[in-house]
Amino acid sequence: MEDGEQGEGEGEGEWASKAWAHLSSVRSLSPLIQCITNFVSMDLTANTLLSAGASPAMLHSSTESPDFTPQVHALYINVGTLSDAWLPAMIAAAELATKFNKPWILDPVAAAASRFRLKACLDLISLKPSVIRGNASEIIALADASFGSSTKGVDSSHDSTDAVEAAKSLASSSGAVVAVSGAVDFITDGNRVLGARNGVPMMQKITATGCAVTALIAAFVAIDPSHALEATASALAVFGVAGEIGMEMARGPASLRMHLIDSLHGLDQTAVISRVKISAL
Numbered sequence: 380m381e382d383g384e385q386g387e388g389e390g391e392g393e394w395a396s397k398a399w400a401h402l403s404s405v406r407s408l409s410p411l412i413q414c415i416t417n418f419v420s421m422d423l424t425a426n427t428l429l430s431a432g433a434s435p436a437m438l439h440s441s442t443e444s445p446d447f448t449p450q451v452h453a454l455y456i457n458v459g460t461l462s463d464a465w466l467p468a469m470i471a472a473a474e475l476a477t478k479f480n481k482p483w484i485l486d487p488v489a490a491a492a493s494r495f496r497l498k499a500c501l502d503l504i505s506l507k508p509s510v511i512r513g514n515a516s517e518i519i520a521l522a523d524a525s526f527g528s529s530t531k532g533v534d535s536s537h538d539s540t541d542a543v544e545a546a547k548s549l550a551s552s553s554g555a556v557v558a559v560s561g562a563v564d565f566i567t568d569g570n571r572v573l574g575a576r577n578g579v580p581m582m583q584k585i586t587a588t589g590c591a592v593t594a595l596i597a598a599f600v601a602i603d604p605s606h607a608l609e610a611t612a613s614a615l616a617v618f619g620v621a622g623e624i625g626m627e628m629a630r631g632p633a634s635l636r637m638h639l640i641d642s643l644h645g646l647d648q649t650a651v652i653s654r655v656k657i658s659a660l
């Protein structure tokens with residue numbers, strides 16, 4: 380995307396057009412996304428990327444990353460089912476991504492659940508991800524570098540509004556764009572803060588929707604790496620719109636999961652432009 384397309388003071392209409400441009404680019408360029416993600420999320424994450432037009436590859440061996448990571452358009456690392464064996468592979472892939480100038484995106488699932496996990500996330504953040512997307516409790520834990528306080532495993536015990544200052548602080552200290560998901564998704568580079576108000580509460584009742592939207596962020600950043608803030612907001616809003624349309628057909632979490640994927644695949648310009656709700660705060 381050209382620099383001239385990104386301006387200050389955009390209204391919701393401009394943000395919606397930008398989100399459509401990002402989705403259209405993902406569909407036409409079909410970026411290859413290496414995903415080192417948890418066992419729970421692999422299926423939903425791969426299907427989310429495919430529905431959006433991207434190309435997922437769940438390759439996590441540190442033996443093959445030296446061959447594969449240089450070929451990808453972005454790398455996605457998610458610590459959801461972290462183990463002693465997987466952490467070195469994550470670190471090696473993140474180092475390769477940085478070496479070959481590929482954006483890489485971190486999902487710090489349950490960052491405060493254990494000292495091992497918190498340290499792993501902080502070590503990964505020192506390897507300069509382009510974007511960190513977590514729920515409010517995860518972002519607060521990382522900003523404070525604190526283990527165990529008011530955490531509930533992979534789910535958030537805070538509202539996203541509680542984590543805006545933590546997100547700004549983490550963005551400033553890490554150099555990453557930081558996104559906090561929730562009823563409102565907040566996206567910040569430490570200076571600017573965007574709010575994306577799409578989605579439905581039922582999305583929290585499907586495991587791995589957070590993981591899946593972080594992978595979608597990786598695909599959007601892959602096609603617009605120099606505008607990670609805008610690409611991240613677009614991905615969160617587009618995923619939320621797919622959830623809203625999916626909810627019109629769903630009867631509960633299981634059918635929402637199916638309809639969300641169908642809706643993401645079928646999103647057209649009219650739906651994106653009329654529904655995306657992104658604004659600068």
Ligand SMILES: Nc1ncnc2c1ncn2[C@@H]1O[C@H](COP(=O)(O)OP(=O)(O)O)[C@@H](O)[C@H]1O
Pocket residue numbers: 513514515533534535560561562563564577578579580581582583587588589590592615618619
């Ligand atoms: N109350 C809500 N209203 C609308 N969308 C929501 C709500 N809660 C979560 N979402 C959406 O669900 C997805 C997963 O977010 P979240 O549940 O916060 O992540 P995680 O699974 O990492 O805890 C995101 O796309 C987010 O925007």
Ligand SMILES: Cc1ncsc1CCOP(=O)(O)O
Pocket residue numbers: 417419420459460488533585586587588589590591
């Ligand atoms: C339940 C669970 N346990 C370890 S990873 C995982 C999936 C979490 O996914 P999300 O954070 O997207 O809800």
Ligand SMILES: [Mg+2]
Pocket residue numbers: 533534583585586587588589
């Ligand atoms: Mg969740």
